Amino acid sequence: MLTQQTVSELENAAKHLRVEILKMLNIAQSGHTGGSLSSIDVLTALYFHKMRHDPGNPAWEDRDRFVLSKGHAAPALYACLAQAGYFPMEDLKTLRRLGSHLQGHPDMKKTPGVDVCTGSLGQGLSLANGLALAARVAGKSYRVYALMGDGEVQEGQIWEAAMAASHHRIDNLCAIVDCNGLQIDGEVKKVMNVDPLGPKFLAFGWHVLEVDGHDIQAITRALDEAETVKGQPTAILARTVKGKGVPFFEHKASYHGVPPSDDELSRALEHLGHA
Amino acid sequence: MSEMIATRDAYGKALVELGKEYKNIAVLDADLSGSTKTALFAKEFPERFFSAGIAEANMLGMAAGLAAGGMIPFASTFAVFAAGRAFEQIRQSVAYPRLNVKIVATHSGITVGEDGGSHQAIEDIAIMRALPNMTVLCPADGPETTAAIRAAVQFDGPVYVRLGRSKVPTVFTGGCDFAIGRAAQLRQGKDLCFVTTGLMSAQALEAAAILAEEGIDARVLHLGTIKPLDVNALLKAARETGAIVTAEEHSVLGGLGGAVCEVLAEGCPTPVERVGLRDVFGQSGNAEDLLVHYGLTPAHLVEAAERVLKRKRA
Numbered sequence A: 001m002l003t004q005q006t007v008s009e010l011e012n013a014a015k016h017l018r019v020e021i022l023k024m025l026n027i028a029q030s031g032h033t034g035g036s037l038s039s040i041d042v043l044t045a046l047y048f049h050k051m052r053h054d055p056g057n058p059a060w061e062d063r064d065r066f067v068l069s070k071g072h073a074a075p076a077l078y079a080c081l082a083q084a085g086y087f088p089m090e091d092l093k094t095l096r097r098l099g100s101h102l103q104g105h106p107d108m109k110k111t112p113g114v115d116v117c118t119g120s121l122g123q124g125l126s127l128a129n130g131l132a133l134a135a136r137v138a139g140k141s142y143r144v145y146a147l148m149g150d151g152e153v154q155e156g157q158i159w160e161a162a163m164a165a166s167h168h169r170i171d172n173l174c175a176i177v178d179c180n181g182l183q184i185d186g187e188v189k190k191v192m193n194v195d196p197l198g199p200k201f202l203a204f205g206w207h208v209l210e211v212d213g214h215d216i217q218a219i220t221r222a223l224d225e226a227e228t229v230k231g232q233p234t235a236i237l238a239r240t241v242k243g244k245g246v247p248f249f250e251h252k253a254s255y256h257g258v259p260p261s262d263d264e265l266s267r268a269l270e271h272l273g274h275a
Numbered sequence B: 001m002s003e004m005i006a007t008r009d010a011y012g013k014a015l016v017e018l019g020k021e022y023k024n025i026a027v028l029d030a031d032l033s034g035s036t037k038t039a040l041f042a043k044e045f046p047e048r049f050f051s052a053g054i055a056e057a058n059m060l061g062m063a064a065g066l067a068a069g070g071m072i073p074f075a076s077t078f079a080v081f082a083a084g085r086a087f088e089q090i091r092q093s094v095a096y097p098r099l100n101v102k103i104v105a106t107h108s109g110i111t112v113g114e115d116g117g118s119h120q121a122i123e124d125i126a127i128m129r130a131l132p133n134m135t136v137l138c139p140a141d142g143p144e145t146t147a148a149i150r151a152a153v154q155f156d157g158p159v160y161v162r163l164g165r166s167k168v169p170t171v172f173t174g175g176c177d178f179a180i181g182r183a184a185q186l187r188q189g190k191d192l193c194f195v196t197t198g199l200m201s202a203q204a205l206e207a208a209a210i211l212a213e214e215g216i217d218a219r220v221l222h223l224g225t226i227k228p229l230d231v232n233a234l235l236k237a238a239r240e241t242g243a244i245v246t247a248e249e250h251s252v253l254g255g256l257g258g259a260v261c262e263v264l265a266e267g268c269p270t271p272v273e274r275v276g277l278r279d280v281f282g283q284s285g286n287a288e289d290l291l292v293h294y295g296l297t298p299a300h301l302v303e304a305a306e307r308v309l310k311r312k313r314a
Helices: A004-028 A034-050 A071-084 A089-094 A124-138 A156-167 A188-192 A197-203 A216-228 A262-271 B007-021 B039-044 B056-068 B079-085 B087-095 B110-115 B124-129 B142-154 B200-213 B231-241 B256-267 B287-293 B298-313
Strands: A065-068 A144-149 A173-179 A207-212 A234-239 B004-006 B025-029 B049-051 B072-078 B102-106 B135-137 B159-162 B167-169 B184-187 B192-196 B218-222 B225-227 B244-251 B272-277
Touching: A004 A034, A004 A071, A004 A089, A004 A216, A004 A262, A034 A071, A034 A144, A034 A173, A034 A216, A065 A071, A065 A124, A071 A089, A124 A144, A124 A156, A124 A173, A124 B025, A124 B056, A124 B087, A156 A173, A156 B056, A173 A216, A197 A207, A197 A234, A207 A216, A216 A234, B004 B007, B004 B142, B007 B025, B007 B039, B007 B102, B007 B142, B025 B039, B025 B056, B039 B049, B056 B072, B056 B079, B056 B087, B072 B079, B079 B087, B079 B102, B079 B124, B079 B159, B102 B142, B110 B287, B124 B135, B124 B159, B124 B225, B124 B244, B124 B256, B135 B142, B142 B159, B184 B200, B192 B200, B192 B231, B192 B256, B192 B298, B200 B218, B200 B244, B200 B298, B218 B231, B225 B256, B231 B244, B231 B256, B244 B256, B244 B298, B256 B272, B272 B298
Parallel strands: A065 A144, A144 A173, A173 A234, A207 A234, B025 B049, B025 B072, B072 B102, B102 B159, B135 B159, B192 B218, B192 B244, B244 B272
Antiparallel strands: B004 B167, B135 B225, B184 B218
């Protein structure tokens, strides 16, 4: 159970990170707004509370690993990595620009702190399986976290990976699904319904938790519980709002891959108290 | 008669030996370990063998994750599933990040036989060599396979190794001094050069013997590595013989033949005859019959040699 002070600190951190996400997307005039904002609270809880990692030593062999399977939320990841100190905050201004290490989708070869390359949906959970199994063979105790989108679970490979994670009893793996209910063509329910997601993961042999994906206390409690589960992986279904934090972006599929305009940015920053 | 060994058998045994030396080798298979021979490793090192089930995409992704976690993973299945079904996973999760994954694909080409066209990869060299950061190996026989697998372990980066189903003659009878990227001249010759890979190199040696009786002196240059191509050896062969016949158990589009034409057109324009599948899929049959049906025998190579010599003289 986190103290109220810790919760407030993390909430404030998330708010600040929202500002960084919006600014970098606006400068780049390219990138994914909605899904970055919906996942930032989960990422804050991971990078600034739960995960064992060392910005001064990105290659630390015993670090917890993070797989951003929904790779298009890269701005959220980059904001966290910069804030944590993996690279200068200044770099965020170069998102998606030719020559920048901050690629449109995470690139482990270019950006310090990025553990694997992602971007093509559906592949990250398999990577997470492999990373988690590598720990087992090497006798290491690091944990692996993978963040997917709810649209992303339409990809069959996710279910291959889910089957394998359970079969191989990969209990140092915790997957989080950012369930914001929207994808590019509209509501997930209407494009290709994935419900009921919880029962699906249960049927695949996973331990399943459901949380409000914007409630830091609930998120951290779930991450802690996942660590105690033995013999099976854990899936945390995080109910989120696409575009969360900026009222005129919230619940809109249209801001999936669209960055904020200058006017939208200034209105958003005003709302976030960073005008 | 040289010893007949299936390259997949050599692979299975090599993996076990290397597994003893390299504690960080891991092996994955997609329910074909009895056929790919990774079952030998699985028996010896069960804690480092991961069954992926009939799920090749996840298998390649897991291999990539294992590599990112410091292991040297070998992922095996039939070539049509490795290069085909899991192509995007190889592209995105292995080649793009240049992760140290070794994809050893067995049952390539038409000698898969009776299972038929759905199981006969005739396009895998073409698609694998189009990937940046990918090394493509296609050994001729048992000894070269053993050496190539060791070379793959010692090489840091993605490697695709193309193996076959059937027993093939041993070409490297005196042992194989293998190096990635280095062609092996199996026979000296000045009238034309067979540039071949996989089991077609043994076929080319037979064809060269037939041609010798006709007074034609054919060189045989075996490419155990398709990518990176041994450009120097190829250009030397083109300059010195003036006529090339490529041969592969693969489509004539985009594989060895395509690679050779790319290099020669720029470096030393030379008449080339490409022997392989003429842009068709395979079909069921036994391996011997299929090699005849698809024009992959020494007799067909001799005909191709005669064609290229006519063009050389023209």
